Amino acid sequence: MNSFIYDIPTKVYFGENQLGHLSEELYKYGKRVLLTYGGGSVKKIGLYDRIMEQLAAAGLEVYELSGIEPNPRIETVRAGVQLCKKYQIDVLLAVGGGSTIDATKFMAAGALVEHDPWDFFVNGAPIEKALPIVTVLTMAATGSEMDNIGVISNMETRDKIGKGSPLLQPKVSFLDPTLTYSVGKYQTACGAADIFSHIMETYFTREDDLFMLDCVMEGLMKTVIKYGPIALNEPDNYEARANLMWASSWAINGFVMGGKRKVWSCHAMEHQLSAVYDITHGLGLAILMPRWLEYCLNEETLSKYVQFGVNVFGVDPALPAMEIAKESIRLLRVFLFELLGLDDTFTKIGIEEKEFPAMAQKACKGKKIAGFQTLYPQDVENIYKMCL
Amino acid sequence: MNSFIYDIPTKVYFGENQLGHLSEELYKYGKRVLLTYGGGSVKKIGLYDRIMEQLAAAGLEVYELSGIEPNPRIETVRAGVQLCKKYQIDVLLAVGGGSTIDATKFMAAGALVEHDPWDFFVNGAPIEKALPIVTVLTMAATGSEMDNIGVISNMETRDKIGKGSPLLQPKVSFLDPTLTYSVGKYQTACGAADIFSHIMETYFTREDDLFMLDCVMEGLMKTVIKYGPIALNEPDNYEARANLMWASSWAINGFVMGGKRKVWSCHAMEHQLSAVYDITHGLGLAILMPRWLEYCLNEETLSKYVQFGVNVFGVDPALPAMEIAKESIRLLRVFLFELLGLDDTFTKIGIEEKEFPAMAQKACKGKKIAGFQTLYPQDVENIYKMCL
Numbered sequence: 001m002n003s004f005i006y007d008i009p010t011k012v013y014f015g016e017n018q019l020g021h022l023s024e025e026l027y028k029y030g031k032r033v034l035l036t037y038g039g040g041s042v043k044k045i046g047l048y049d050r051i052m053e054q055l056a057a058a059g060l061e062v063y064e065l066s067g068i069e070p071n072p073r074i075e076t077v078r079a080g081v082q083l084c085k086k087y088q089i090d091v092l093l094a095v096g097g098g099s100t101i102d103a104t105k106f107m108a109a110g111a112l113v114e115h116d117p118w119d120f121f122v123n124g125a126p127i128e129k130a131l132p133i134v135t136v137l138t139m140a141a142t143g144s145e146m147d148n149i150g151v152i153s154n155m156e157t158r159d160k161i162g163k164g165s166p167l168l169q170p171k172v173s174f175l176d177p178t179l180t181y182s183v184g185k186y187q188t189a190c191g192a193a194d195i196f197s198h199i200m201e202t203y204f205t206r207e208d209d210l211f212m213l214d215c216v217m218e219g220l221m222k223t224v225i226k227y228g229p230i231a232l233n234e235p236d237n238y239e240a241r242a243n244l245m246w247a248s249s250w251a252i253n254g255f256v257m258g259g260k261r262k263v264w265s266c267h268a269m270e271h272q273l274s275a276v277y278d279i280t281h282g283l284g285l286a287i288l289m290p291r292w293l294e295y296c297l298n299e300e301t302l303s304k305y306v307q308f309g310v311n312v313f314g315v316d317p318a319l320p321a322m323e324i325a326k327e328s329i330r331l332l333r334v335f336l337f338e339l340l341g342l343d344d345t346f347t348k349i350g351i352e353e354k355e356f357p358a359m360a361q362k363a364c365k366g367k368k369i370a371g372f373q374t375l376y377p378q379d380v381e382n383i384y385k386m387c388l
Numbered sequence: 389m390n391s392f393i394y395d396i397p398t399k400v401y402f403g404e405n406q407l408g409h410l411s412e413e414l415y416k417y418g419k420r421v422l423l424t425y426g427g428g429s430v431k432k433i434g435l436y437d438r439i440m441e442q443l444a445a446a447g448l449e450v451y452e453l454s455g456i457e458p459n460p461r462i463e464t465v466r467a468g469v470q471l472c473k474k475y476q477i478d479v480l481l482a483v484g485g486g487s488t489i490d491a492t493k494f495m496a497a498g499a500l501v502e503h504d505p506w507d508f509f510v511n512g513a514p515i516e517k518a519l520p521i522v523t524v525l526t527m528a529a530t531g532s533e534m535d536n537i538g539v540i541s542n543m544e545t546r547d548k549i550g551k552g553s554p555l556l557q558p559k560v561s562f563l564d565p566t567l568t569y570s571v572g573k574y575q576t577a578c579g580a581a582d583i584f585s586h587i588m589e590t591y592f593t594r595e596d597d598l599f600m601l602d603c604v605m606e607g608l609m610k611t612v613i614k615y616g617p618i619a620l621n622e623p624d625n626y627e628a629r630a631n632l633m634w635a636s637s638w639a640i641n642g643f644v645m646g647g648k649r650k651v652w653s654c655h656a657m658e659h660q661l662s663a664v665y666d667i668t669h670g671l672g673l674a675i676l677m678p679r680w681l682e683y684c685l686n687e688e689t690l691s692k693y694v695q696f697g698v699n700v701f702g703v704d705p706a707l708p709a710m711e712i713a714k715e716s717i718r719l720l721r722v723f724l725f726e727l728l729g730l731d732d733t734f735t736k737i738g739i740e741e742k743e744f745p746a747m748a749q750k751a752c753k754g755k756k757i758a759g760f761q762t763l764y765p766q767d768v769e770n771i772y773k774m775c776l
Contacts, residue, residue: 001630003403008396015391015647211614212631212638215607223600242389243600246646250600258634259403 001208004259007166010146014175014246016238019136022051022093023058025172029132030090032061034083036104037095038068042138045182051095051136063087065107068096071153071160071274071281072103077117080107084131094135094170097191098142101135102150105168108133118154120163127165135173139183140245141191141282143198143252145173153275159362160275162267175249177241185232189340190282192228192244196221196335197285198251201264204296204304204372213258218311220256223247225312229339265371266292269380272359277351286336287346291386293329296373304372305329346387356384389596392647395554398534402563402634404626407524410439410481411446413560417520418478420449422471424492425483426456430526433570439483439524451475453495456484459541459548459662459669460491465505468495472519482523482558485579486530489523490538493556496521506542508551515553523561527571528633529579529670531586531640533561541663547750548663550655563637565629573620577728578670580616580632584609584723585673586639589652592684592692592760601646606699608644611635613700617727653759654680657768660747665739674724675734679774681717684761692760693717734775744772 013021026033033055042048055062065080083089084107094104108131110117119125137145144150149164183191203217223243230240250256269292270284297305302321309315309328319327337344346352360380369375375383401409414421421443430436443450453468471477472495482492496519498505507513525533532538537552571579591605611631618628638644657680658672685693690709697703697716707715725732734740748768757763763771 001403001627003401003406005406006400006402009399011397012394013391014394015389018391018393208627210631210634211627212608212611212635215610216604219600219603219607222603226599239389239596239599243598246598247600 001210002259002261004257006255008146008169008253008255010170010253011172012146012175012249013172015242016176016178018176019050019174020054022134022136022174023054023060026055026060026091026093026134027058029134029171031059032063032088032090034063034065034080034087034089034092034107035095036065036068036080036092036100036107038066038070038097038100041182042095045138045179047095047136047138047179051093063089068100068103070099071278072099074118074152074154077103077106077110077152080104081110081117084108084111089131091132091134094133095138097137097139098144101133101137101144101170102142102152104133104135105130105144105148105150106152109165109168121152121154121159121161127163127167130165130167133168133170135170136179137173137175137245138179139187139191140180140241140248141194143195143248145170145175146249146253151271158275160271162271173249175245177238177245178236180241180245181236183235185341187280188231188235189228189342190280190286191248192224192231192282192340193286193289193336193342194282195244195248195251196224196228197266197282197289199224199256200289201266201371202256202260202262203308205260206301206372207260209260210258213256214307217256220247220251221312225335228335232340263369263371265369265373265375268363268369268371269383272363273351276355276359277349279349279351283342283349286340286342287344287387288383289336290329290333291383293332295379295383295386297325297329301373346384351387353385353388356381360384389598390647390649392645394643396534396557396641396643398558398641399560400534400563400637401560403630404564404566406564407438407562408442410522410524410562411442411448414443414448414479414481414522415446417522417559419447420451420476420478421481422451422453422468422475422477422495423481423483424453424456424468424488424495426454426458426485426488429570430483433526433567435483435524435526435567439481451477456488456491458487459666460487462506462540462542465491465494465498465540468492469498469505472496472499477519479520479522482521483526485525485527486532489521489525489532489558490530490540492521492523493518493532493536493538494540497553497556509540509542509547509549515551515555518553518555521556521558523558524567525561525563525633526567527575527579528568528629528636529582531583531636533558533563534637534641539659546663548659550659563633565626565633566624568629568633569624571623573729575668576619576623577616577730578668578674579636580612580619580670580728581674581677581724581730582670583632583636583639584612584616585654585670585677587612587644588677589654589759590644590648590650591696593648594689594760595648597648598646601644602695605644608635608639609700613723616723620728651757651759653757653761653763656751656757656759657771660751661739664743664747665737667737667739671730671737674728674730675732675775676771677724678717678721679771681720683767683771683774685713685717689761734772739775741773741776744769748772
């Protein structure tokens, strides 16, 4: 068991009718606010007006950057950095899902340096300071509201790279499940797959770990399995939206990691897909997960699958181990492709074989993915092919 | 489902060989340190020397208060307050278990006011500021290392009262499982019972709650059931000590509460026992828990027992509901009294019936305990009698 440091200081206002505390929290960090958001949904659900009214009434000076795209791009980060510098912003307020929050994190860091923010990703530029970040979450998926990591795409170089720093941890996040009522079926399903993947990638490990955290992860996975389909069919089911939302934060805020090495195989493989094809992250993960599990299943890795099958999917522990393992993968497919209704092959979403060798090389960073099972470029190609 | 604020900023260094970061963390808060601890065990295991050497090497000025008793007393808090004032202490370093940390919290608050610290408990004196607190945990039980609550006894008035404030939350806590290797069988067993009780008291609720947190609590309870007996029989089993230690923090740091009202019945009843008889808190809880569950079991409360029996103790879900409920209580008794080996009656530990009416009144604060099942003084007396 490895030692670790637990340090997740984000304060969370959870529940409906908590948003009234927003301006009081922003005020702790200053008066000049950069509000960042994505497309029009924040306006459509009336959230933009609610926030602007409250902030104006509190005497805060609000500047805006809208149009942050899914798989947010470095150009958008650069635009935010310029606004921060131009208006001497004190605090950033990200209103949206993971993409908006991720991009905002690097605006906060970029605002306080002279170099280009892409240098954080490729030239080893350190993150040594950052403006404070407050978030209002409108989609349960990436967990960015309670972690210190962000993923940014560079379409020019076809890169999608993640980077973290304790300085990027949001100071305060507002999690109001009712703000996710308007998230459509497809995005809700992709979000659920994304949450599930964060837990599963941490859960499948060969390291000596904390049984306690395995139990917690099993509980989080059961939560996503239970409420994902409910949220799809009853978009304004508070209980379902609340459980998904809180699970999304805890799936990836670092708690369940507990000192384990953090090499996530499906994410490494998926980032290449969305870098090249700009597909929704959660969808790419959904297609990859069961294939990756199939590919890694062998006598050596078997015991973890048995634990997964019995404790997460309720498979009969009396069955032979290999049968439990296969049944767990089958039930995962049922969850992802039947209950969440996601597309189950690359072919269906237009991803073609010709890119696989290059993507596999990038996924392995030219070497390998040293995760649950070590994957070399040929392995990644094989897994990609299983997804066709 | 109630809204809530999640705010647990304590930074935790978890694992062996983390203690080297102690002086660097203390330095963030100042140079003048009040080191607080209990009896001789901190010296016996060499921890006192390790800490003193490190702090001296870092140039910190260390003052000391030793002899903090189990069920810590207000006189001890007063002594600590005087030292803080006399030596203009910057930061308090509590080295020990829950008693030492609890007492230290009120020294930290008392140091910055003129009135007597007992006024925090009985005269409604507000906690508006406190010195920063750092802890080094030597026993897994109360969770005080990661929460903002403390319980102090006043033997003169026969009171034992808990009080909390965000200002009492430790800034940093060091959780090194090897520091609990020397905790004896009895204290380890009492600690396990205490941890279990914190989770169980939160778990048994009638409120609409977060399924996700129920899953987490079930996982924490399974962890205590699995590792409590192992730690008893193999005191230097790192995995067992680590799981118990981390579970102890998460049982009561507020996470699993998730907006539920916080009225704990067994704790209200137990505090009267240890206030009058000075018994170990975890032992009192162990004797009370199964009786309380028996007393509250009825058709209305049944479903929670079924969930508890199936998910925590693995009782066959095909059995009739009432049978599952009774089996869960039987298995809890097996865990507490056979596997942990704790005394199973008040009679065995010298608690007599004559005090029951007065203790029941105090437990109900003259009115009632509005917990899972509302208890009036007569109910509490009945439960006390079931424990004889």
